Amino acid sequence: MGKKTVLVVDDTAFMRMTLKNILEKNGYSVIGEGEDGLQAIELYKELNPSLVTMDITMPNLDGIKAIEEIIKHDAGAVIIVVSAMGQKALVIDALNAGAKDFVVKPFQPERITEALQKVSRG
Amino acid sequence: MRDAGITEQHKDILAELANIGTGNAATALSQMLDHEKILLEVPEVNISPLQHVPESLGDPGQKIAAIMMEAACDELELTILLALPLPATLSLIDQLLPEGLEPLGEMGRSLLMELGNILTGSYLNALSDMTGLTFTLSPPGLGLDMAGALLGSVIADKAMLEDSFILIKTTMHILSREVEGNLLLLPSAGSLHKILARLGAQ
Incomplete structure (x- = not known):
């Protein structure tokens, strides 16, 4: 079975690097990196990744x-949110928008891989 | 009563916000640093007239790193600025970066903004919990300059700010370093008393 492919979307280069390192150490293949929501939509359509952070x-x-927008394009998209904004209403908004899980920054690497494993199984 | 109708009760309420926000920030920093023990001293909270912003950190000639964001909800807006002394901050960033990367290179600046994002998020999450308001936050902007010049330009660029601002000051003990953290909350006109009312002020 091939590696799961991941699109990492975050406006800070350091966080993209951190997530990429965690994911690649755990057997995922990061096939794209986006710096904002517009790039995320374009890259999702172009790359069709298995998972998105x-x-x-x-x-x-x-x-x-x-x-x-991604869910409108692909109702089966598997997206987890990774954000410092842990306010309850925002978590609910993200889940209502179609996110499968929400990880609050900062995080331990295991929290990211656990979230991805859980939603991949889901 | 103080300027802009600020009372001792208001200061008490803001001190509680600062305590909770600082606790959240310490937890966040510790997680970021692989569970390193982080000690944040009891924060000091002051409400001062807006024109005191440029000298609010003491020596206006000291070099600082400032990470600025705009927070907004349906009822109010505020500018949040995290100011850290530059030498101690660069030394900390240097230790956190993978070997071979420069603290003031692209990745170092990015880490600094992420640090600002996470610390600011810690206070904003506390403010959200205590007020029931949900805030959105703009992406961070980073400035490196002398405190007086940088803070002066921030208030000069803002058209409609409240006459008073809130300063939360704490000393962080991180990886054998002492770093003074300063969080400036600059509410837009009319927003300060809305925040205080939401926090339960009479």
Whole structure:
């Protein structure tokens, strides 16, 4: 079975690097990196990844709106949110938009891999 | 009563917000640093007239790193600025970065913004829990300059700010370093008393 492919979306290069390192150490293949919600939508359509990690606070288009657009394009998209904004209402908005899980930054690497394993099984 | 109708009760309420936010920030930092023990001293909270912003951190000639974001909800808006002394911050960033990367290179600046994002998020999550308001946050902007010049330009660029601002100051003990953390909350006109009312002020 091939590696699961992941699109990592975050406006900070450091967080993209951190997530990429965690994912690749755990057997995932990061096939794309987006810096904002608009890039996330374009890259999702182009690359059709198995999984997406999505920040919320980003320039041009925020993560929740990007999730809504991706889900409109592909109702089966598997997206987890990775954000410092852990406010309850935002978590609910993200889940209502179609996210499968929500990880609050900062996180331990295991929290990311657990979330991805859980939603992959789901 | 103080300027802008700020009372001792208001200061008590903001001190509680600062305590909870600082606790959240310590937890977040510890997780970021692989469960390193982080000690944050009891925060000091002050409400001062807006024109005191440029000298609010002491020596206006000291170099700082400032990470600024705009928080907004249906009822109010505020600018949040995290100011850290530059030498101690660069030394910390250097330790956190993978070997071979420069603290002021692209990845170092990115880490600094992420640090600001996470610490600011810690306070904003506390404010959200205590007020029942849900805030959205703009992406962070980073400035490196002398405190007086940088903070002066922030208030000059903002058209409609409240006459008072809130300063939460704490000393962070991280990886054998002492780093003074300063969080400036600059509410838009009319927002300060809405925050205080939501926090339960009479």
